[in-house]
Amino acid sequence: MKPNRILTPPHTFHIPLDRRRFFKSMALASAGFTLPGYLAEALTYAPEVTQGPYYPLANNIPLDKDNDLIHLNNNLTAATGIITYVTGRVLDASGNPVKGALVELWHCDSPSPNTAGAQCNYLYSASATRNPAMDANFQGFGQFLTGTGGFYKFRTIKAGLYNSRTRHYHFGITFPGMTARKTTQLFWNETTKDTNGTNWATQNSNDSVWAGITDANQRASVTKDFTVVDVATGAVATSWDIVMNYTPVDPTYPGSGFVVPGSVVAGPGGTNRFQVSIPAYTNYTYEVYGNPTLLNFGSNVTNWTSPYLTNLSWAALPFALTPAGALATNKFTATSNGTLNLYLTAPPEKGFYFISFRVPGANTGIP
Ligand SMILES: [Fe+2]
Known part of the structure; x- marks a missing residue:
């Protein structure tokens, strides 16, 4: 300055x-x-x-x-x-x-x-x-x-x-x-x-x-x-x-994220999961966000030192890559173009999730 x-x-x-x-x-x-x-x-x-x-x-x-x-x-x-x-x-x-x-x-x-x-x-x-x-x-x-x-x-x-x-x-x-x-x-x-x-x-x-x-x-x-x-x-x-003998990456999406609906599918052991289907592009990294609510706080809502309170913010939700797979990640970098299906246990707020993406080469951070 x-x-x-x-x-x-x-x-x-x-x-x-x-x-x-x-x-x-x-x-x-x-x-x-x-x-x-x-x-x-x-x-x-x-x-x-x-x-x-x-x-x-x-x-x-x-x-x-x-x-x-x-x-x-x-x-x-x-x-x-x-x-x-x-x-x-x-x-x-x-x-x-x-x-x-x-x-x-x-x-x-x-x-x-x-x-x-x-x-x-x-x-x-x-x-x-x-x-x-x-x-x-x-x-x-x-x-x-x-x-x-x-x-x-x-x-x-x-x-x-x-x-x-x-x-x-x-x-x-x-x-x-x-x-x-x-x-x-x-x-x-x-x-x-x-x-x-x-x-x-x-x-x-x-x-x-x-x-x-x-x-x-x-x-x-x-x-x-x-x-x-x-x-x-x-x-x-x-x-x-x-x-420069390079071609810049042109982000395909018109913003930093978008919303998608979730639909109920059969999960492991007779449980339900929620499926989101997104258009994915090679080397783009995706995260799924849910709206924070007090739903999971229960009686902890009066305990202001509770670790639950740290969840009172937008957070990347864990997901699996198959309907019954382990909820092992909360970010995924696509390896090919095409529809990418992600499976969550957290229900979509008002029927929708927010999908955040990062262009190839971007710092994917610690979700
Ligand atoms: Fe120099």
């Missing part, structure tokens, strides 16, 4: 109007290229390269992880470095914009001087804290969730230098339904120099990651010119459409 300046509404970026026009104009300029499958045969997929060791640890993911990396929390002092805008779209394997893609950017700070022996620093720290050596004003890591059109945008600084690497940004892309991010890196189309104007020992050509991208088109797609967009500050910008 960024400070809300007095009497001004909050913005994604606290940037001058001309900068906001810049983003708006970029969006308009690209709007004509969102045709489904546009030139799919000509697409160059972003090369998948190493994530590297410096993605923040789970305990180090900062609270401030928005797409403006030059301000940390409420600090009004900007990070040291050349302000850099990176904008573009996330596209799938067919060239279609991807909505709901998580774009992550993390990279080295830009200390001054940034010379041999003066290494830049990542947010990463082996302990559960922010790397104390890093520029105290640099966010170091940011995320952006794409909307319709697949657009993303970041404001950050030019990446600093460390031994054996040329300048680079780390990007992570997670499509809806992916279980792990795919990672790539972005480079500068320039002769890399330190702050003394001395050529850095590692240029793109002898950077192991850059040189490891053997496809020339892919290499070119992540080697960017950065254009000055603000002479006064020297701020630069580049545009990058990140084309």
